[in-house]
Amino acid sequence: MNIHEYQGKSLLRENNVAVLDGVHCTSVEQALSAYDSLGSKVVAVKSQIHAGGRGKGTLYHPDSREHVMDGGVKIAFSRDEVESYANNILGNILVTIQTGEEGKLVNNLYVEAGCDIAHEYYLALLVDRDNKSVLIMASTEGGMDIEDVAHNTPELIHKVVVDSNAGLLGFQKRDLGMALGLQGAALKSFGKMLSNMYSMFIKEDCAMVEINPLVRTGSDEIVALDSKISFDENAEFRHKNWDDLRDLSEEEDVEIRAKETGLSYVKLDGNIGCLVNGAGLAMATMDVIKLYGGEPANFLDVGGGADEEQVKTAFSIILEDPNVKGILVNIFGGIMRCDIIARGVIAATEALSLEVPLVVRLAGTNVDEGKKILAASTLNIHAADDLAEGAQKIVALIGGDE
Amino acid sequence: MAIWIEEDAKVLVQGITGKQGMFHADKMVEYGTKIVGGCTPGKGGQTVELQGKSFPVWHGMTEAIEATDADATVIYVPPPFAAEAIMEAADAFDSVKGEGVIVCITEGIPTLDMVKAVAYVENRPGVRLIGPNCPGIITPGETGGAKIGIMPGHIHAKGRIGIVSKSGTLTYEAVAQTMSIDEGQSTCIGIGGDPVNGTGFIDCLAAFQADPQTEAIIMIGEIGGNAEQEAAAWAAENVTKPIVGFVAGATAPPGKRMGHAGAIISGGKGTAEEKFEAFRAAGIACAMDPSELGKVLLESLKAVGLR
Numbered sequence: 088m089n090i091h092e093y094q095g096k097s098l099l100r101e102n103n104v105a106v107l108d109g110v111h112c113t114s115v116e117q118a119l120s121a122y123d124s125l126g127s128k129v130v131a132v133k134s135q136i137h138a139g140g141r142g143k144g145t146l147y148h149p150d151s152r153e154h155v156m157d158g159g160v161k162i163a164f165s166r167d168e169v170e171s172y173a174n175n176i177l178g179n180i181l182v183t184i185q186t187g188e189e190g191k192l193v194n195n196l197y198v199e200a201g202c203d204i205a206h207e208y209y210l211a212l213l214v215d216r217d218n219k220s221v222l223i224m225a226s227t228e229g230g231m232d233i234e235d236v237a238h239n240t241p242e243l244i245h246k247v248v249v250d251s252n253a254g255l256l257g258f259q260k261r262d263l264g265m266a267l268g269l270q271g272a273a274l275k276s277f278g279k280m281l282s283n284m285y286s287m288f289i290k291e292d293c294a295m296v297e298i299n300p301l302v303r304t305g306s307d308e309i310v311a312l313d314s315k316i317s318f319d320e321n322a323e324f325r326h327k328n329w330d331d332l333r334d335l336s337e338e339e340d341v342e343i344r345a346k347e348t349g350l351s352y353v354k355l356d357g358n359i360g361c362l363v364n365g366a367g368l369a370m371a372t373m374d375v376i377k378l379y380g381g382e383p384a385n386f387l388d389v390g391g392g393a394d395e396e397q398v399k400t401a402f403s404i405i406l407e408d409p410n411v412k413g414i415l416v417n418i419f420g421g422i423m424r425c426d427i428i429a430r431g432v433i434a435a436t437e438a439l440s441l442e443v444p445l446v447v448r449l450a451g452t453n454v455d456e457g458k459k460i461l462a463a464s465t466l467n468i469h470a471a472d473d474l475a476e477g478a479q480k481i482v483a484l485i486g487g488d489e
Numbered sequence: 490m491a492i493w494i495e496e497d498a499k500v501l502v503q504g505i506t507g508k509q510g511m512f513h514a515d516k517m518v519e520y521g522t523k524i525v526g527g528c529t530p531g532k533g534g535q536t537v538e539l540q541g542k543s544f545p546v547w548h549g550m551t552e553a554i555e556a557t558d559a560d561a562t563v564i565y566v567p568p569p570f571a572a573e574a575i576m577e578a579a580d581a582f583d584s585v586k587g588e589g590v591i592v593c594i595t596e597g598i599p600t601l602d603m604v605k606a607v608a609y610v611e612n613r614p615g616v617r618l619i620g621p622n623c624p625g626i627i628t629p630g631e632t633g634g635a636k637i638g639i640m641p642g643h644i645h646a647k648g649r650i651g652i653v654s655k656s657g658t659l660t661y662e663a664v665a666q667t668m669s670i671d672e673g674q675s676t677c678i679g680i681g682g683d684p685v686n687g688t689g690f691i692d693c694l695a696a697f698q699a700d701p702q703t704e705a706i707i708m709i710g711e712i713g714g715n716a717e718q719e720a721a722a723w724a725a726e727n728v729t730k731p732i733v734g735f736v737a738g739a740t741a742p743p744g745k746r747m748g749h750a751g752a753i754i755s756g757g758k759g760t761a762e763e764k765f766e767a768f769r770a771a772g773i774a775c776a777m778d779p780s781e782l783g784k785v786l787l788e789s790l791k792a793v794g795l796r
Binding site for chain 1: 568597598599601607644654657658661665709735738761777778779
């Protein structure tokens with residue numbers, strides 16, 4: 088689960104990581120009064136969306152898609168500039184390298200005081216699969232495209248692996264700080280900041296904290312100028328405050344509804360709807376549809392223990408997509424029984440008066456019973472014995488690759 | 490022989506009085522798994538009825554292992570308590586007998602809990618963790634066998650193919666594919682797809698290579714991370730038995746992401762294409778469609794004179 092920069096900064100502030108003064112705004116008026124209250128001549132006016140590359144992004148009008156302004160993060164030198172930037176950002180669509188072409192509607196703005204920057208660094212904390220522990224990465228090359236830095240000059244990315252029993256140790260902070268060329272007061276400030284950020288990472292169940300840039304000010308203080316924070320969704324049960332931090336407008340409405348009923352759904356661009364149990368098998372089903380010339384319309388994992396009602400919900404979600412011309416159901420029953428799936432498929436087909444072709448492949452627990460139930464129905468359901476046959480049938484039924 | 494779990498392994502169930510635990514414990518007994526009882530804190534001294542027979546329940550794992558000399562445990566404890574259950578089992582196996590296998594089925598355990606639990610297990614070298622968020626491990630027998638997890642037992646048969654997979658239902662698909670060419674399985678392991686887990690691909694490949702019953706291996710990966718690439722490189726040097734591979738997710742759209750840290754750390758993008766490439770470079774025979782795993786396996790077996 089991602090949160091906005093302004094929310095991340097308030098979390099950092101609570102955890103004693105230095106950030107600049109700033110105000111979250113949702114209107115131009117608020118942006119202007121923020122400017123007045125900050126008492127800083129120069130301020131940054133920053134679009135708040137859950138994606139990176141905002142500074143180099145482009146703003147468009149939401150209806151006409153007319154170009155409005157280059158850059159989703161602007162430095163304003165006067166009250167008038169704050170007004171014009173806020174006007175250009177709020178209510179418009181920001182397209183960045185990470186949003187995809189459709190971009191994201193900007194509803195939130197962060198107006199932040201200026202700062203005397205001596206150097207920009209990169210800092211990230213995340214859980215590393217290979218080391219199975221928290222990894223801290225830092226680089227002197229802050230503010231740049233860090234993936235290019237990692238690719239072209241990997242020696243400029245410094246890493247520290249934290250032993251989960253021992254925690255972040257003094258020498259690790261010192262080594263990392265010195266690798267960044269810090270000394271004296273700045274090195275001390277960096278060490279303190281890193282301790283506090285690591286504690287926050289653990290306490291708040293973060294999945295990733297990325298600060299780019301992290302800056303050293305003219306007075307040798309270490310300050311987080313940006314913040315990208317995401318949480319580990321599995322830990323939601325112990326963080327009641329996450330509900331307030333969640334911005335549902337950043338998530339697809341249909342994906343939220345799917346999640347509420349225990350389904351995992353992601354919409355895609357093709358025309359063959361899929362209903363599968365298990366994430367790996369769901370991905371493989373999409374792969375095989377493509378292999379035989381079709382295009383999957385979605386990823387849909389009904390999970391391990393779906394009942395009739397969930398199957399019906401799954402069908403109705405798939406059919407909300409007007410591009411869907413056929414549906415392939417692929418179930419390998421483990422916990423899930425094929426007879427229950429078969430009944431669910433028939434109930435859903437009748438209730439939704441399904442008009443598009445439907446291919447059902449069942450295997451595993453109670454498969455014979457499931458197949459009998461489908462065969463006995465008068466509905467137009469095509470059976471398949473394996474995934475390849477299922478994919479070939481549905482591709483043929485909708486008239487191949489169009 | 491098989492790997493890690495013998496056909497007659499004695500198995501405990503943590504969370505045996507819960508709905509999930511009881512349902513699957515019953516299925517395991519039905520399959521022939523030698524369940525010796527279970528644990529639920531606060532319910533020690535009670536019994537649980539499975540397949541018409543009565544099984545004892547203990548409060549804690551130490552007393553349960555002392556009483557039963559169990560070889561393995563399977564965890565069906567809800568996510569908030571699952572990491573603790575893993576560590577309790579690890580401590581108990583380590584202190585009572587110096588070894589044991591922990592299979593954690595639970596899905597949705599906080600990642601930082603697993604960071605702690607995996608480090609805890611790794612500090613006890615005789616203890617092995619499989620999972621979490623996986624279907625478990627099964628060693629089919631001539632009659633019955635040891636099914637430790639949630640996989641449908643009836644689709645398996647004893648044989649010479651070792652299977653390792655990140656994904657649950659795709660493992661079943663691979664099992665069905667071996668059966669379609671009249672081959673059975675030595676041991677099948679679902680290692681789970683969580684970012685931080687116990688046993689990995691390389692552990693499984695090494696064990697299959699050393700196991701006389703296993704004559705060929707199926708390895709199934711998913712997009713994300715670089716465990717498959719590392720396993721392939723390791724296999725090229727260390728595994729002489731034929732391996733057949735598949736990677737799910739070739740058509741998955743690039744995930745919506747925020748920030749760059751993940752991409753930097755893995756070095757690559759973890760795409761299916763990258764992984765298939767690594768498989769081929771290591772001499773692993775690839776199926777582009779899981780329905781063809783059987784066919785590709787048959788060809789691989791023929792190529793080395795095993796069919």
